[in-house]
Amino acid sequence: MAYNGAEPEEPTDPDDPDAPPPKEIFREVHRVSYTIQQIDHDCSIIPRGSLVVDATKKVIFNNYYTGLSYHTSAELRAYYHFRYPENPQGIAAMKKPGIIKADFLDCITKDVPTEMWIVSQNSSGTHSYLRNLYWEGYNFYAIIGSAEYGGAYYGSGVPNLDLAFML
8 A cells, every 4th residue: 555645544343333434535546537537528539520420319430431631631620529518509419309410529629728729731741630738748640531530648647737828
């Protein structure tokens, strides 16, 4: 057991009804778990059109997705957060009966600050790359004209709180 800065407590009898409940100790594993959830919430993105909603309101991968075009992949509005929608229009669209349009997720252009995402393309024009400036170390790629895309976080787990002063 790792030392967490507190003095170890005397063990109590688990069958004693008058014994106080054991204290929950906030450990490093809890902090790391919360940080990973925050990074996943803020950074997991997908290209537009790669997910669809079927007739039973399940979000599934689009089998007919063929990738983004060269010009579309250079625009931030072509990328959406890979999470349950948080904007009112997306929530209403998911609850509405009938067919749902492709824009039911949160677009990354709505993130605050608005310049937290940087999009670039390689010199041959075959790949599009996105970087997140708030969670430095998150990188996303999409192969232009292909259904292949992905992202990963290689940072320190510390958000860039100075982003507002950098813009």
